[in-house]
Structure formats: structure tokens, C-alpha cells
Amino acid sequence: MKKTFCTGFAILTAISLTACGTENPKPASKEGFRPSLDTSSVSHINIVGGYSNFEALEAEFDRFNEYYPNAELVFTKIDDYNNMIGTVLNGTDAPDIYVNYSWMYGREPYKASIDHAENLADPALGLDLDCIRSNIILNTDDGTLPMIPVFSNTYGMLVNNDLFEKEGLSVPATYQELTEVCKAFREKGYECPIMGFSREETTSLFTVTIYPYFCRTVAGDKDAVRKLNALDPSAGEYIRPSLEKILQFLNDGCVDLDACAEIENNYEAVILRFFEGDIPMMACSGDTVSGTKKRESRSEAFIAKPFSYTFSPIPMSDEGAYFLDMPNLQFSVNKGSTNLDMANEFLRFLISSKELNEMAQNKGLMSPTKDLSYNRMYSAFGEIPESRILSPEVIGLTDDAVYQFRQAVYGVGTGTMTIDEAIGGFGSFTQ
Numbered sequence: 001m002k003k004t005f006c007t008g009f010a011i012l013t014a015i016s017l018t019a020c021g022t023e024n025p026k027p028a029s030k031e032g033f034r035p036s037l038d039t040s041s042v043s044h045i046n047i048v049g050g051y052s053n054f055e056a057l058e059a060e061f062d063r064f065n066e067y068y069p070n071a072e073l074v075f076t077k078i079d080d081y082n083n084m085i086g087t088v089l090n091g092t093d094a095p096d097i098y099v100n101y102s103w104m105y106g107r108e109p110y111k112a113s114i115d116h117a118e119n120l121a122d123p124a125l126g127l128d129l130d131c132i133r134s135n136i137i138l139n140t141d142d143g144t145l146p147m148i149p150v151f152s153n154t155y156g157m158l159v160n161n162d163l164f165e166k167e168g169l170s171v172p173a174t175y176q177e178l179t180e181v182c183k184a185f186r187e188k189g190y191e192c193p194i195m196g197f198s199r200e201e202t203t204s205l206f207t208v209t210i211y212p213y214f215c216r217t218v219a220g221d222k223d224a225v226r227k228l229n230a231l232d233p234s235a236g237e238y239i240r241p242s243l244e245k246i247l248q249f250l251n252d253g254c255v256d257l258d259a260c261a262e263i264e265n266n267y268e269a270v271i272l273r274f275f276e277g278d279i280p281m282m283a284c285s286g287d288t289v290s291g292t293k294k295r296e297s298r299s300e301a302f303i304a305k306p307f308s309y310t311f312s313p314i315p316m317s318d319e320g321a322y323f324l325d326m327p328n329l330q331f332s333v334n335k336g337s338t339n340l341d342m343a344n345e346f347l348r349f350l351i352s353s354k355e356l357n358e359m360a361q362n363k364g365l366m367s368p369t370k371d372l373s374y375n376r377m378y379s380a381f382g383e384i385p386e387s388r389i390l391s392p393e394v395i396g397l398t399d400d401a402v403y404q405f406r407q408a409v410y411g412v413g414t415g416t417m418t419i420d421e422a423i424g425g426f427g428s429f430t431q
Helices: 002-022 055-065 081-089 108-115 161-166 175-187 205-218 222-229 233-251 268-274 292-298 300-304 340-350 353-363 399-414 419-424
Strands: 043-049 071-077 097-100 155-160 281-285 309-312 330-333
Touching: 043 081, 043 340, 055 071, 055 340, 055 353, 071 340, 081 097, 081 108, 097 108, 097 340, 155 161, 155 205, 205 222, 205 233, 205 281, 205 399, 222 233, 222 399, 233 399, 233 419, 268 281, 268 292, 292 300, 330 340, 340 353, 399 419
Parallel strands: 043 071, 043 097
Antiparallel strands: 097 330, 155 281, 155 309
């Protein structure tokens, strides 16, 4: 009788799972993921991107296989990804899911990355878009959604919490507090209260520090954004407040530029220098933060004397710190995929608070979900009020305009340009 009951129960379970395929898929985070396809179906899903390895995603493959054991999911790295993705998508062995970026939208060289993308805003797909912060979702002219964030990024500073505790200081929340904390650390013998990469303009200490402040000065000013995006020379005046602020920041003695110039790159060298343990604050991006965990074991200083550290926004205003919220890596589904149903099913599984948070924590990046409290590393950003959360996606600044800003602030920060020279050069800086 027990055997008969178990057999009957197994048959009913199989029928129930198969029947799911006839229902409209429901977002995974609403009631837990429920398969909507035949769980015994055989499929092969190829996901491509530029990462050399993607263990965090492969962990998601394993969890998805608990529902679909015969679905083979593979991540493939494409060399020179940004330039090659169009060719790959137009080829005979096109991927089912691929990495995409907001900055590719509207640019002719990357047209294929948008043209091949399925509209992920289609309600029939059952994606839980509500679990993602709306301000980092790409706004398109026609209302379609060609890509969806799976990681997000921001700018801020790594904070050595042990040093703050040892010296009886609190992590600053306003610009005045920042200068007071830097002064207090200098008086206690710390020559470099804040450090950061300064050898090149890309993700330099200057950009990381002042770009959120700049976004605040132009947010909501459509005329300013229009002129900045058009590289109108007169738009240089819009960056004056930011240039004056970065100069004030340097003059207030928060940074030792000579010491910063010794850091060779803005990733591993920044991390290893911070792990020496004598730097209270290190300006960097979330991308840099993602590499910290793996490099703890590569730092003899950190191994000998480990310490607690977290990532916090840099307060450049007396109003408080700004959280510059940016998408990092986004996924698109190839609408021409021969495995379209299963590709959509995997994305429906992945786009939930649970899976996105898990994958972000494994990767060391910030999650795109609304709840940042799950990860202590980034929890400080979750405490920023909505009025001080800024999104380039919403503001509408183009990559070309941001490049001009970066060049100007780098020139002023390194002393190779005056503020007036940097303003006058806006629109003319070449890549």
C-alpha cells in the first residue's frame, strides 16, 4: 500500500509540474519560483559576456538545475566583447542570453545588441521587474526594455572600520564632518586620510569623489543636460561648481596626491594598498570593491593583521552624501534564440530578490534590488534617503558628456588646468 501511494503521489506531482507549462508564468519572488515548462525537457543555453570567469552565475546554473536537471547552461567569454558582440549576434552560433550595457543604446556601432534583444517588459514573460530599483532600468524611446540589470555599481570609499573605532571617530555623513575627520586623522599621525587612484582620468580619485555631486547640480535641469550632451562649449559653466568643490576638497587637506600617484592601477593596486591597514578611507568604485574578498589572501599585511571594512558614499555636500545609482552589468535575451522559452525561464528564475542578491554577494558587486541591507558591505547606501539617490539613467547624461566632465575634473585635480581652462575646454577633449 505504501508503494502504491508513493507511486500515485509521484505521478500526481509530475502531472502538476507539467501542468505548470499551461499557466502564465508568475514572478519568482512573489510566491517562490515555480517552473512553467516541462521540467524533463532537454535544452542548451549559452550566455556570453566579457568576464574571464563568472563563478557567481555558474552557481545560479546549479540552482536552476534543481528545477530543470536536463538544462545545460554555459557561460562563454568573448574577447574584445564590446566590439565583437554585434558580430557574434549576427553569426550562425548566436547566444541565447548576452551581456548588454545602457551606453550601447542609441549608438550605431552597437545597434545589433539592441536589435537582437527581446522586449523584457512584456508581461507575458512574468519577470519580477518590481524587485529591481526602477531608476537603474533603461528608459527607451519606445518603452521597450532590451536589457535588465543583474548587478549595479556606484562610487564611494572603502572604510577601515577598525581605524575609526581605534581613534574614536565616526564615518562622516556630511562634507564638514569629512574635513573634520581627515584633520583628526592627520593629527593622530595618519598622513593620508583619503587615498585613491590618480595616474589616469578613468575612474580616477577625482571622478569617483565629485561625479555624484556633479549629477546633483544638473539633475532635473533639462536644458543643462541637453547642452552637456550636445557638447555645447557654453555647457562648461555647468561643471564649474563641481570643479570648485574638488579644488576645495584638495585644499582642505583630505588627500595627499603624491602618495596617490604611487598607486599603479585603480583595481588590484588600490585594494592591496588599502589592505596595508594605515589608510582610513580609499576612494574607488563598486567594481574595485568586488575584488577585495579574493585579494585578502594576497596581502601579507592583511593576513598578518586583518580588519573590518565596508563601502560608504563620500559626503561632498553639507546636505549629506549622494548615492549615484548606476547599472553595472545587464542581461538581454536574444529574441532569435532557438531555446527562447528556456532562456526566458532562466531569466524569470534569476530576476528575483533572492537570486540577484545571492549572485551579487558571490560576485562582490552591489545588487540591483531594492533591499541593500542583506549585504553589510553596501548597506550604508541603503540608508541614503530617496531625495539623495541619483541616477544617470534618469538624468539622461550621455557617455560623451561624462567623458568631457572627467577630463575637466582630472585636469583641475592634477593641477594641469585652471578651472577656467577646464570650463573653456568642455566639448573639445578628445579620447
